[in-house]
Amino acid sequence: MSSLAEQSAAFRRPPASPTDGLRAEWTRTWAFAHRNLVMARRNIFFVFELAFWPGVAMLSHGLLTRFLELTPQMTAFILAGTVALSTVQVCQLDVAYVVLFDIWSKSMKHQFLTPTGIRHLAVGSWLVGVGRGLVVFALMAAIGSRFFGFHFLGAGPMSLAVFLLGCFLCSLIVGLFVCALVVLFGTRAETSAWAAVNLLVMLSGIYYPISVLPGWAQTVSRAIPLTYFLDDFRTGYGFAGAFGHPLAMGFGLAVLYLALAHWALAAAITRSRRTGLLLKLSE
Amino acid sequence: MAAAESLAVDARGLTKTFRGGWLGRRRTEALRGASLAVPRGAIMGLLGPNGAGKTTLLSILATLLIPDGGTARILGLDVVKQAREVRRRLNMTSGNTSFVWSLRPPEVLEFYGRLYGFHGRALRTRVEALIEQCELGPHRKTQYNELSTGLKQRLAFAKSLLNDPEVLFLDEPTLGLDPDVSVRIRAQVANLRRERGTTIILTTHYMREAEELCDEIAFIKGGRILAQGPADALKRQIRIGEVIALKLDPVEPAGLADLTGVLDVRRHGDTVEATVDAVEKRLPEILRWLHEQSAVVRDCRVHEPDLEEVFVELAR
Numbered sequence: 001m002s003s004l005a006e007q008s009a010a011f012r013r014p015p016a017s018p019t020d021g022l023r024a025e026w027t028r029t030w031a032f033a034h035r036n037l038v039m040a041r042r043n044i045f046f047v048f049e050l051a052f053w054p055g056v057a058m059l060s061h062g063l064l065t066r067f068l069e070l071t072p073q074m075t076a077f078i079l080a081g082t083v084a085l086s087t088v089q090v091c092q093l094d095v096a097y098v099v100l101f102d103i104w105s106k107s108m109k110h111q112f113l114t115p116t117g118i119r120h121l122a123v124g125s126w127l128v129g130v131g132r133g134l135v136v137f138a139l140m141a142a143i144g145s146r147f148f149g150f151h152f153l154g155a156g157p158m159s160l161a162v163f164l165l166g167c168f169l170c171s172l173i174v175g176l177f178v179c180a181l182v183v184l185f186g187t188r189a190e191t192s193a194w195a196a197v198n199l200l201v202m203l204s205g206i207y208y209p210i211s212v213l214p215g216w217a218q219t220v221s222r223a224i225p226l227t228y229f230l231d232d233f234r235t236g237y238g239f240a241g242a243f244g245h246p247l248a249m250g251f252g253l254a255v256l257y258l259a260l261a262h263w264a265l266a267a268a269i270t271r272s273r274r275t276g277l278l279l280k281l282s283e
Numbered sequence: 284m285a286a287a288e289s290l291a292v293d294a295r296g297l298t299k300t301f302r303g304g305w306l307g308r309r310r311t312e313a314l315r316g317a318s319l320a321v322p323r324g325a326i327m328g329l330l331g332p333n334g335a336g337k338t339t340l341l342s343i344l345a346t347l348l349i350p351d352g353g354t355a356r357i358l359g360l361d362v363v364k365q366a367r368e369v370r371r372r373l374n375m376t377s378g379n380t381s382f383v384w385s386l387r388p389p390e391v392l393e394f395y396g397r398l399y400g401f402h403g404r405a406l407r408t409r410v411e412a413l414i415e416q417c418e419l420g421p422h423r424k425t426q427y428n429e430l431s432t433g434l435k436q437r438l439a440f441a442k443s444l445l446n447d448p449e450v451l452f453l454d455e456p457t458l459g460l461d462p463d464v465s466v467r468i469r470a471q472v473a474n475l476r477r478e479r480g481t482t483i484i485l486t487t488h489y490m491r492e493a494e495e496l497c498d499e500i501a502f503i504k505g506g507r508i509l510a511q512g513p514a515d516a517l518k519r520q521i522r523i524g525e526v527i528a529l530k531l532d533p534v535e536p537a538g539l540a541d542l543t544g545v546l547d548v549r550r551h552g553d554t555v556e557a558t559v560d561a562v563e564k565r566l567p568e569i570l571r572w573l574h575e576q577s578a579v580v581r582d583c584r585v586h587e588p589d590l591e592e593v594f595v596e597l598a599r
Contacts, residue, residue, distance in 0.1 A: 020400075023400075023402065024400035024402075027397050027400055027401070027402040028397060028398055028400060030397060030402075031393075031394050031395075031397030031398050034393075034394070034397070035383070035386070035390075035394050038386065038390060039383070039385065039386075042385050043385065101383050102383065104384075105381055105382060105383045105384045105427075106381040107380075107381045107382045107383055109347050110380075110382070110395060110442070111395075111398060112347065113345060113346070113347060113370060113374065113375055114370055114395060114398035114399055114446075115367050115368075115370045115371045115398075115399065115400070116398045117367075120398075270349070273346075273347060273348055273349045274348075274349045275301070275302070276301050276339075276342075276348060278347055278348070279338075279342055279347060279348065282381070283379060
């Protein structure tokens with residue numbers, strides 16, 4: 001025992017791991033972004049997510065507007081919803097993947113063994129999601145413009161930029177809530193990664209004004225930021241806005257839900273550490 | 284205070300109960316007041332039967348689990364309240380480690396290296412050094428799910444060294460490995476302590492591994508540490524005696540087990556092993572008795588009980 005005590009005195013050294021700082025913060029964030037990029041490059045299903053489904057959605061909805069002989073204004077109304085669904089879907093999947101990759105490969109505990117935080121995994125994966133969402137948008141814009149005469153810049157570049165930003169913020173919120181559900185309930189909750197967005201956009205007035213929804217559903221719609229971003233974007237195409245200050249409401253709600261989603265994921269991780277699920281997800 | 288500072292791991296009275304089933308009615312007490320003290324720079328072997336609480340204890344120390352009760356400090360830092368700082372200074376790997384399946388070994392290491400804050404040349408240098416050290420070079424283009432079990436283990440071991448941890452937890456690191464890979468991992472563990480002064484807690488089912496590597500052994504069973512100390516001291520503490528191995532003719536004379544001081548007699552082929560309380564005193568007595576019985580002693584060896592016998596004794 002005394003020899004061990006002597007050894008103890010000899011073994012004092014500074015840690016090799018870098019301390020915190022802006023560079024380390026970005027490095028940790030980039031770790032998640034880079035991993036999502038590598039995975040996206042290596043998996044054929046990502047091509048489907050990026051090109052096939054959005055392309056099919058745009059073409060089928062565009063053809064539907066032709067069949068129904070909708071005016072250019074109504075076509076814009078419908079196709080704006082189609083774009084919103086696809087960009088939010090693709091972007092939020094990237095955020096959800098940051099946890100799902102580890103769930104599927106049973107490697108969950110390793111990232112929580114490192115000095116990394118929720119902000120790193122959230123922002124890192126979201127940045128890739130934004131990139132992929134922009135690719136989806138470009139594809140859909142090209143199809144809409146070429147085949148259905150729908151011009152996404154019709155509402156002005158600033159309006160489009162704000163709309164896309166709103167969509168991406170909603171993706172981050174949904175993605176974080178999905179991550180929280182997966183960390184809390186394991187693989188049983190992974191279908192929420194695909195289901196959550198569809199429910200959200202249905203209530204946001206994706207292909208219709210929310211006034212056609214039942215009263216209780218309209219109340220829920222008013223609590224969803226995407227409702228306001230869609231409303232604001234559509235006013236650029238000549239539709240009467242349903243809300244007084246849609247952008248203020250949309251961004252205000254988005255910030256509130258972001259804080260809530262962050263808290264929810266942090267609480268889910270803590271609970272998972274307490275119940276042992278974090279370890280079970282790694283076995 | 285000085286004693287506490289010299290400890291890399293200081294766990295006291297840790298308790299942990301897992302709840303399962305409908306409304307959490309099924310309760311499994313994994314730890315029931317486990318305490319463990321590991322000096323800096325020591326290699327501690329944590330031994331115990333399946334379900335004894337080894338992995339639960341390591342997971343709490345590694346901040347992956349929150350204990351229900353008790354306290355645990357790593358390098359003086361509380362594992363619950365200062366978890367982030369603790370994570371910076373420790374690492375862990377286990378025998379059933381898995382990583383994202385379609386990543387290649389350098390990508391796995393780069394990902395976790397970045398999570399520790401390494402970037403640029405420092406990251407590349409570190410990853411390359413570990414690839415070389417763990418002999419993963421020829422497999423750098425192979426995706427994780429296509430690696431053999433041994434290579435996966437080596438990659439897991441490399442990952443656990445990314446942040447040059449001051450405290451390293453190895454949960455059955457040689458489980459299911461070929462002997463040559465196990466030998467290499469054991470050599471690396473010994474090197475880590477010798478060259479970097481890393482404090483290591485190792486769980487294993489291989490007693491030889493524990494005896495070879497560890498300065499101290501802690502036995503855990505039923506969620507409690509039953510005994511802790513150097514292997515030799517434990518053997519003495521358990522008082523399971525020393526063993527006199529005899530080759531006799533006749534092979535096992537009747538009455539040997541009834542002699543004073545003989546605790547146990549077992550036969551292994553043509554050898555009889557008599558466990559005695561004090562070999563210096565009992566060996567002459569046994570030899571004298573055998574002579575009186577006209578038994579021929581063809582061979583006589585004395586050895587201490589191995590750790591496995593201590594383990595079996597404690598696990599009863």
